[in-house]
Amino acid sequence: MRGQNKQSRILASMAGKQDKAAAREAARAKREESRAKRAQIFEAFKMQRREDPLLIPLMLGVFLGATAIVFLLGFPWHAQWMTLPLGVALGVLGAVVLFGRRVQSTVYAKAEGQPGAAAWALENLRGGWRVSTAVAGTTQLDAVHRVLGRPGVILVAEGAPSRVKNLLAQEKKRVSRLVGDTPIYDVLVGNEEGQVPLRKLQRHIMKFPRNISSAQVDSLETRLQALSSRGAALPKGPMPQGARMRNVQRTIRRR
Structure with missing residues (x-):
């Protein structure tokens, strides 16, 4: 003992x-x-x-x-x-x-104006946002990013307006087939009329009304994961001015 x-x-x-x-x-x-x-x-x-x-x-x-x-x-x-x-x-x-x-x-x-800048801003959103960057893109590094949240689906485009408007419309049509009546918002990043400046992008998204529940957001995320990404392999964060994009563009063409 x-x-x-x-x-x-x-x-x-x-x-x-x-x-x-x-x-x-x-x-x-x-x-x-x-x-x-x-x-x-x-x-x-x-x-x-x-x-x-x-x-x-x-x-x-x-x-x-x-x-x-x-x-x-x-x-x-x-x-x-x-x-x-x-x-x-x-x-x-x-x-x-x-x-x-x-x-x-x-x-x-x-x-401002650098490829990937909008993606970087979206990835720094605070709250329960589900961000998928570069879900659609071009070889010129124009891109459409998808954000899921209580407002619904938000598609954010960055790049030359003459190219991304058509790209944005195609992605919106593609997403609408899966989300049904869920609201879909589209945002074009830029400094021209009808566009949202990069510095105001986060604030602009936060102002959208809350239309769906958190459970519906989870369900939407599962459904949208079935969409294969056709976007550009954009870098994490905005690219420096004058960066060489030849290798990135070659990667996009192979997709």
């Missing part, structure tokens, strides 16, 4: 040590992840600062403005020094929000 008790204590001690080691490892991994995120943010800040001379003045203005407003609001109750920490916190938050928006604007400006 004594031997069994001793063995139980040893096993319990070993288990406790393993739990502590696992906790230390988890804490170390969390610290490394946090450090990596901070490094990414700092790199993004340095890059944005080089391309955006107004970044620091605007961030400083937002910080000081928010701090001053909250500080002054405390004067009628003689609580300005108590409201100062709140003002500082709001100022920091406002500066961070401004930084994020200006970085986003810069990214969209660089991606």
